[in-house]
Amino acid sequence: MSWINARRRRPVAGYAALLLGLVVVALLYGSLTRQGGTAQASAPPASQQDITVGKDLFDASCSSCHGLDAQGTSQAPSLVGAGAAAVYFQMSTGRMPAKEVGAENERKPVTFTDQQIYQIADYVASLGGGPAIPTAEQVSTEGANTALGQQLFSANCSQCHGFAGAGGALTYGKDAPPLTQSTPTQIYTAMLTGPESMPVFSDGALSPSAKRDIIAYITQTRVEPNPGGVSLGRTGPITEGLVIWLGGLGFLVLIAMWITVKRRDPRPTGTE
Amino acid sequence: MSDMEETEGHAGSGVPAAPHRVIGTPPPSPRLLGPNALAEGGDGTGEVAEADDAQHIVGLPPDDPRVIVHAKRVERIVAACFTLAFIAGCGFIAAYVGLGVHTVDKTLRSNLALGTSLSVALLALGLGALLWVRHLMPDVEVVEERHELRSEEKDRKAFQEYFKQGTANSQFVKRPLVRRTLMLGTLPLLAAPVVLLRDMGPLPGTSLRHTVWSPGRRLLVYGTNQPLTPAEFSAPGESITIVPEGYTEDLDALAKATVTLIKFRPGELDIPTRTAGGTLIGTMNWTVDNIVAYSRICTHVGCPVGLYEQTTHHLLCPCHQSTFDASTGATVIFGPAPRPLPQLPMTVDSQGYLVARSDFTQPVGPSFWERG
Numbered sequence: 001m002s003w004i005n006a007r008r009r010r011p012v013a014g015y016a017a018l019l020l021g022l023v024v025v026a027l028l029y030g031s032l033t034r035q036g037g038t039a040q041a042s043a044p045p046a047s048q049q050d051i052t053v054g055k056d057l058f059d060a061s062c063s064s065c066h067g068l069d070a071q072g073t074s075q076a077p078s079l080v081g082a083g084a085a086a087v088y089f090q091m092s093t094g095r096m097p098a099k100e101v102g103a104e105n106e107r108k109p110v111t112f113t114d115q116q117i118y119q120i121a122d123y124v125a126s127l128g129g130g131p132a133i134p135t136a137e138q139v140s141t142e143g144a145n146t147a148l149g150q151q152l153f154s155a156n157c158s159q160c161h162g163f164a165g166a167g168g169a170l171t172y173g174k175d176a177p178p179l180t181q182s183t184p185t186q187i188y189t190a191m192l193t194g195p196e197s198m199p200v201f202s203d204g205a206l207s208p209s210a211k212r213d214i215i216a217y218i219t220q221t222r223v224e225p226n227p228g229g230v231s232l233g234r235t236g237p238i239t240e241g242l243v244i245w246l247g248g249l250g251f252l253v254l255i256a257m258w259i260t261v262k263r264r265d266p267r268p269t270g271t272e
Numbered sequence: 273m274s275d276m277e278e279t280e281g282h283a284g285s286g287v288p289a290a291p292h293r294v295i296g297t298p299p300p301s302p303r304l305l306g307p308n309a310l311a312e313g314g315d316g317t318g319e320v321a322e323a324d325d326a327q328h329i330v331g332l333p334p335d336d337p338r339v340i341v342h343a344k345r346v347e348r349i350v351a352a353c354f355t356l357a358f359i360a361g362c363g364f365i366a367a368y369v370g371l372g373v374h375t376v377d378k379t380l381r382s383n384l385a386l387g388t389s390l391s392v393a394l395l396a397l398g399l400g401a402l403l404w405v406r407h408l409m410p411d412v413e414v415v416e417e418r419h420e421l422r423s424e425e426k427d428r429k430a431f432q433e434y435f436k437q438g439t440a441n442s443q444f445v446k447r448p449l450v451r452r453t454l455m456l457g458t459l460p461l462l463a464a465p466v467v468l469l470r471d472m473g474p475l476p477g478t479s480l481r482h483t484v485w486s487p488g489r490r491l492l493v494y495g496t497n498q499p500l501t502p503a504e505f506s507a508p509g510e511s512i513t514i515v516p517e518g519y520t521e522d523l524d525a526l527a528k529a530t531v532t533l534i535k536f537r538p539g540e541l542d543i544p545t546r547t548a549g550g551t552l553i554g555t556m557n558w559t560v561d562n563i564v565a566y567s568r569i570c571t572h573v574g575c576p577v578g579l580y581e582q583t584t585h586h587l588l589c590p591c592h593q594s595t596f597d598a599s600t601g602a603t604v605i606f607g608p609a610p611r612p613l614p615q616l617p618m619t620v621d622s623q624g625y626l627v628a629r630s631d632f633t634q635p636v637g638p639s640f641w642e643r644g
Contacts, residue, residue, distance in 0.1 A: 151495040155495060199534075
């Protein structure tokens with residue numbers, strides 16, 4: 001402490017405190033941006049046994065909100081007709097089971113195995129209809145038209161998810177998540193089922209091949225080089241503006257203060 | 273001189289010295305101009321004599337060896353900065369001459385070299401000048417008196433005489449033919465800007481009131497250009513970007529004609545019948561099977577309104593957060609938009625595809641002067 005006390009009244013101390021504040025804000029901002037990873041998937045064919053196991057899992061983990069026969073309650077919607085794809089998206093991204101009842105659930109670590117998710121999906125699908133989980137071939141981006149994918153993404157997805165899929169704000173505090181960790185199957189099932197606020201993009205309006213083009217664009221964007229150096233989450237003007245305000249402008253303010261400050265005792269060598 | 277300082281000094285000496293310093297502000301210095309400085313200096317030589325060299329370090333006389341050493345050191349640093357600026361400037365010229373720009377890689381290298389050398393040169397010049405000012409130049413505030421702006425009466429009279437004489441000598445008044453033809457000669461040049469401005473483009477005419485939608489024109493999915501049947505667009509909560517058939521690549525047309533197509537669950541869509549100036553502008557009759565088509569162009573300043581939340585049926589414009597309720601005819605529920613998004617009259621053709629019933633019945637997009 002005495003070290004600090006001896007120096008805290010020096011003119012440099014003020015700048016150091018300011019710099020420290022900027023660094024703390026930057027670190028906080030960085031730590032609040034989400035990260036993680038997921039696995040690729042392909043659903044196995046459903047058997048009656050899977051459906052039975054899935055029903056047991058559903059009763060144990062889901063029925064408190066969605067009802068014992070998935071018919072819905074005042075807290076959560078009916079899952080009859082929701083389809084296996086919806087179950088896969090919600091559970092493989094960790095959104096379900098939800099921590100609390102609300103309009104939005106964040107991506108979080110998955111507590112179920114892939115097999116358990118498929119079994120619950122089989123059970124929900126057995127209740128009637130709904131889109132199925134796409135196969136690995138259906139979500140393959142082999143030979144996909146990335147340029148068309150960008151066109152479709154710009155027209156239908158970028159309003160919420162941003163031009164590079166980094167996410168964005170919706171109304172009344174809701175937000176569209178970044179697509180940086182989404183697997184092709186998750187992107188596909190999200191388009192098929194329209195989770196939360198997201199509109200549905202059925203195969204009728206957006207053909208399976210168009211969906212693959214969009215997935216190709218999203219995954220391609222992730223590996224694009226960053227000509228400017230740091231990608232800043234590819235969220236565009238928002239983060240760039242933040243960095244300019246905190247970093248650039250702060251730096252300029254420090255420079256301006258340094259230019260105008262009156263000179264101090266130079267403390268030449270040999271004194272003190 | 274001393275009288276003036278006396279009178280000015282009263283205002284300055286009335287301000288109490290601040291006990292605390294804000295970061296970056298100078299420490300209280302006794303060596304400001306004015307009677308206080310003179311009184312504390314006490315040697316009667318005045319501030320200019322005190323500040324004639326790099327000696328105004330608080331508490332140290334000008335001939336103190338430490339001050340001289342410090343000034344010498346700063347002098348060398350400043351000289352080094354200026355030399356660095358010279359080298360970087362030469363480097364800039366060398367990079368410009370030496371590095372080609374005919375491939376992407378070469379251009380990148382050239383840009384990097386040019387930018388680095390130029391910024392180093394300018395920064396070194398600036399830094400050198402700054403150190404020079406702060407450490408070598410006298411640290412005194414200099415007051416320069418303003419002179420009276422109005423010229424003296426004698427000068428004004430002389431100028432009037434001079435002007436009159438010049439006018440007479442030029443015979444501008446005496447020879448009206450010359451004067452008038454001069455004015456005639458300059459007239460076309462004065463009028464020229466009017467002609468040039470007029471050439472900026474034709475007036476919009478009625479083009480702001482119409483789009484390329486016409487009866488029977490199919491609604492195509494943007495990008496894939498496929499027509500849609502109500503059966504293909506049947507999942508509740510669906511939304512897609514639509515362009516008119518025949519104009520899928522015409523960006524001028526699409527700037528006005530692009531449409532958002534939304535599918536609702538039965539019973540969710542309830543568009544009241546509305547008219548404006550006797551023209552029908554919104555009705556359930558223009559929807560097909562709980563599918564509705566709205567203009568994608570915001571009525572505020574024309575941004576694309578693309579953000580659709582299927583749970584709340586909100587259409588949000590990303591530019592200024594105008595929010596429209598798609599389930600009640602895109603009425604404005606928040607933000608600066610002055611009107612609902614225009615609804616595209618829609619029906620199905622003989623093959624079951626979604627088509628326009630007609631053009632929009634009101635101008636799409638932002639307000640304009642003659643919109644009415």
